[in-house]
Amino acid sequence: MNNKTELVTREETTPVQSRQIPVVAPEVDIYEDNDEILLNAELPGVAKEDVTVNVDNGKLTITGIRKMFAAGAAKWAEFGDVEYRRIFSVPQTIDVAKVNAELRDGVLRLHLPKSETAKPRQIEIKAA
Template sequence: MSEKSEIVAREERMPEQTSKLATLTPLVDIFENDNEILLHADMPGVPKEEITVNIDNGRLEISGTRKLSATGSITWQEFGDAEYRRVFSVPQTIDVAKVNAELQDGVLRLHLPKSEKAKPRMVEIKAG
């Protein structure tokens, strides 16, 4: 076996090691009423300090990093550190200054209030 083919064979046997986290898409529920759009995103194990919410030019991006710490040797592992990431298009009628978020029991709740001009209104009919 030549030296070159030996290196190639050795590289094929070695598992690829990367430092990137697994990227997961959080499951979401989206509700809409006359006043707001409410988005619930499932992000278990992500502390609020690791979550970012960006709204820019009709684009909503949520992301968060879950880092698990364990003691002892791993006997079985089916999930570990991961990054949650999801992007949505949102209407320009969202009042970005009033958007708020809360995290409870691993669920991120985003309140995206509609601007006044986007809310439905009743039109009075006048007699002629």
């Protein structure tokens, strides 16, 4: 015999997070010259709106979320929804205000210009 007394069915009171979007580090190339540091990161499938670049307290954080859509029954799937995330330490000599980024063909190009005081300087020797 059923001796349940609840009038309405019980809602789940302890929601459990059971799905998590995988976090991977994107592959990057880093180049430097006298004026700037250039960082190229591969973020295939990430739209411009879903990329964040954050420079805070000497830490550069790049994140990008990719949402894929399924176009039918999957025969196989080797990639899917993913969160790209990678954190770098940046030298204090970077001029944070002038950092600029562009996203083209799934590659994020981040230009980190060095501040004027940090650039190498040729010192001219005056004849006495």
